[in-house]
Amino acid sequence: MPQMNRQIQLASRPTGEPGHANFRLVETPLPEIGDGQVLVRNHFLSLDPYMRGRMNDGKSYAVPQALDTVMGGGTVGEVVATRSPAFAVGDKVVGMGGWQEYARVDAGLAGMLRKVDTRHIPLSAYLGAVGMPGVTAWYGLVKLIAPKAGETVVVSAASGAVGSAVGQLAKARGARAVGIAGGADKCAYVVDELGFDACIDYKAQASLGALSAALKDACPAGVDGLFENVGGVCLDAVMLRANAFSRVAMCGMISGYNGQPIPMAAPQLILVNRMKFEGFIVSEHMDCWPEALAELGGGVASGKLKYRETVAQGLENAPEAFLGLLKGRNFGKQLVQLL
Amino acid sequence: MPQMNRQIQLASRPTGEPGHANFRLVETPLPEIGDGQVLVRNHFLSLDPYMRGRMNDGKSYAVPQALDTVMGGGTVGEVVATRSPAFAVGDKVVGMGGWQEYARVDAGLAGMLRKVDTRHIPLSAYLGAVGMPGVTAWYGLVKLIAPKAGETVVVSAASGAVGSAVGQLAKARGARAVGIAGGADKCAYVVDELGFDACIDYKAQASLGALSAALKDACPAGVDGLFENVGGVCLDAVMLRANAFSRVAMCGMISGYNGQPIPMAAPQLILVNRMKFEGFIVSEHMDCWPEALAELGGGVASGKLKYRETVAQGLENAPEAFLGLLKGRNFGKQLVQLL
Numbered sequence: 001m002p003q004m005n006r007q008i009q010l011a012s013r014p015t016g017e018p019g020h021a022n023f024r025l026v027e028t029p030l031p032e033i034g035d036g037q038v039l040v041r042n043h044f045l046s047l048d049p050y051m052r053g054r055m056n057d058g059k060s061y062a063v064p065q066a067l068d069t070v071m072g073g074g075t076v077g078e079v080v081a082t083r084s085p086a087f088a089v090g091d092k093v094v095g096m097g098g099w100q101e102y103a104r105v106d107a108g109l110a111g112m113l114r115k116v117d118t119r120h121i122p123l124s125a126y127l128g129a130v131g132m133p134g135v136t137a138w139y140g141l142v143k144l145i146a147p148k149a150g151e152t153v154v155v156s157a158a159s160g161a162v163g164s165a166v167g168q169l170a171k172a173r174g175a176r177a178v179g180i181a182g183g184a185d186k187c188a189y190v191v192d193e194l195g196f197d198a199c200i201d202y203k204a205q206a207s208l209g210a211l212s213a214a215l216k217d218a219c220p221a222g223v224d225g226l227f228e229n230v231g232g233v234c235l236d237a238v239m240l241r242a243n244a245f246s247r248v249a250m251c252g253m254i255s256g257y258n259g260q261p262i263p264m265a266a267p268q269l270i271l272v273n274r275m276k277f278e279g280f281i282v283s284e285h286m287d288c289w290p291e292a293l294a295e296l297g298g299g300v301a302s303g304k305l306k307y308r309e310t311v312a313q314g315l316e317n318a319p320e321a322f323l324g325l326l327k328g329r330n331f332g333k334q335l336v337q338l339l
Numbered sequence: 340m341p342q343m344n345r346q347i348q349l350a351s352r353p354t355g356e357p358g359h360a361n362f363r364l365v366e367t368p369l370p371e372i373g374d375g376q377v378l379v380r381n382h383f384l385s386l387d388p389y390m391r392g393r394m395n396d397g398k399s400y401a402v403p404q405a406l407d408t409v410m411g412g413g414t415v416g417e418v419v420a421t422r423s424p425a426f427a428v429g430d431k432v433v434g435m436g437g438w439q440e441y442a443r444v445d446a447g448l449a450g451m452l453r454k455v456d457t458r459h460i461p462l463s464a465y466l467g468a469v470g471m472p473g474v475t476a477w478y479g480l481v482k483l484i485a486p487k488a489g490e491t492v493v494v495s496a497a498s499g500a501v502g503s504a505v506g507q508l509a510k511a512r513g514a515r516a517v518g519i520a521g522g523a524d525k526c527a528y529v530v531d532e533l534g535f536d537a538c539i540d541y542k543a544q545a546s547l548g549a550l551s552a553a554l555k556d557a558c559p560a561g562v563d564g565l566f567e568n569v570g571g572v573c574l575d576a577v578m579l580r581a582n583a584f585s586r587v588a589m590c591g592m593i594s595g596y597n598g599q600p601i602p603m604a605a606p607q608l609i610l611v612n613r614m615k616f617e618g619f620i621v622s623e624h625m626d627c628w629p630e631a632l633a634e635l636g637g638g639v640a641s642g643k644l645k646y647r648e649t650v651a652q653g654l655e656n657a658p659e660a661f662l663g664l665l666k667g668r669n670f671g672k673q674l675v676q677l678l
């Protein structure tokens with residue numbers, strides 16, 4: 001085992017768009033473990049849009065990431081040292097190890113570390129389809145949108161870790177699934193590989209009106225449910241196609257993460273169409289995780305629930321991969337493999 | 340009984356702000372009644388903001404008002420001729436008689452006409468606190484906001500027929516009630532007569548920031564529920580004070596009724612604060628009316644639920660009163676007494 005750990009810290013807070021200068025790669029001594037603790041070698045680090053919000057100091061749902069400390073984040077890895085009776089060396093685990101190669105974990109605290117079974121599900125999937133993004137998709141779709149067979153569900157960022165699961169879960173419930181994604185390749189994947197009924201390339205639409213017209217073609221019976229990951233024009237366009245009593249699960253608004261205004265053009269449609277909007281954070285609904293993970297894990301193990309990963313290699317490439325994620329350069333779940 | 344009826348018809352659709360030219364006063368023959376029908380002499384006509392939406396041709400929740408026909412609207416009155424076993428001459432009734440002195444009603448159709456008891460409740464109250472506005476307040480507050488004791492509820496257009504009931508119903512449930520109204524006299528009434536904890540005069544606030552600051556003073560523990568009648572800056576300001584898991588009942592957006600854009604400035608707050616927004620129309624929730632009317636009627640009969648009326652005199656003054664309502668010139672429920 002090496003003597004040193006490597007980690008990425010938050011060096012400064014971004015003004016507007018973040019950049020490499022906001023991150024710092026540091027070497028720190030490998031932590032020693034005490035009673036009840038384990039040392040985990042992280043194999044994969046999850047990069048997620050919510051991390052952008054934590055880089056700011058302002059009010060948000062997540063506590064701000066502290067400066068000069070390791071960036072927080074979900075990880076999967078392997079126990080390499082243990083002083084906890086609950087974990088053995090070699091156990092595969094999922095936790096919040098952060099942007100670093102090794103993490104010391106208080107194994108006794110509820111929810112800190114969970115042993116996972118990699119016989120039928122790849123380890124990395126526990127950061128995506130069978131992890132937080134998958135449960136996020138499941139909660140918003142099943143609990144908030146609750147589509148009936150024959151209804152139409154639209155999801156933005158459709159090729160992403162959350163969006164790809166939303167559409168497939170909607171299809172499994174007999175709904176029509178329509179994606180919005182950036183680029184022809186992503187749209188082709190969403191329809192051809194994931195089985196959505198249609199996918200609209202928002203980058204190919206010149207205006208709100210054009211996007212709304214494309215949605216009209218893709219959703220001939222209107223929109224009954226929207227799983228919103230993007231906000232801005234995407235949200236405005238879908239609202240123009242919303243049916244009476246439609247439901248919007250507000251999961252993310254990545255279009256506004258750098259502080260630019262993203263007004264909702266026509267909130268009166270909430271009233272006109274008797275819509276229901278609900279913002280949520282999946283970590284506040286832990287009671288739903290077992291049911292969600294059972295469906296998601298079964299889907300991945302059987303091959304029915306498909307997903308795609310973009311894997312950056314090496315901790316030092318995590319900032320670049322994260323900045324790319326914020327620009328939509330990833331394709332599916334963005335991971336960093338820690339070598 | 341006279342030979343002629345008088346009614347106000349929709350003469351043309353407004354472009355932007357409506358005016359007198361959009362209405363026409365006509366004399367028509369008094370209708371003859373057939374089997375199962377009754378003739379009602381309308382005593383009071385209800386004027387309501389939703390009528391503005393029906394003057395437009397565009398998509399809204401209500402079917403557009405047809406041109407060259409009598410303006411629709413709620414009325415209370417007295418049966419003056421009957422060929423229905425369910426109604427006797429002299430019965431006091433509430434229905435949708437429209438902007439006219441006499442209305443012929445198919446008494447057998449469910450929901451068309453309801454006999455009311457005026458021993459303890461004034462006839463006109465069935466158009467306000469014990470009618471559609473009262474049930475609107477009740478449904479949005481009780482079913483959508485569902486305040487717990489100690490929570491803070493804000494309502495815009497607080498001195499109006501709906502808003503005044505919202506705050507009083509919230510107080511009865513142990514919540515803090517804060518109003519937003521236009522003018523010092525309305526605010527004084529809301530606090531001194533209706534018993535709200537505070538009321539903010541939005542006309543005295545120069546900017547979104549000033550209104551938000553005033554809300555901070557009036558809602559020291561933040562806002563848990565918003566009953567929205569106005570939209571625009573009022574909504575934006577309250578959203579800046581919203582607590583986690585706050586609920587917004589979207590009832591009206593009178594600030595945008597003439598077609599001007601009323602964007603929501605910061606929809607990301609729905610996500611950040613895990614808010615729930617729900618648009619509703621009270622006529623789609625008829626199952627709640629009995630429970631709501633029982634509480635509202637009891638409150639009015641006992642004098643606990645207070646309300647105020649502005650009463651225009653004579654059918655010919657209905658358009659002027661309606662135009663004034665849209666500008667907030669009324670104080671409490673706007674009625675027209677048909678002489």
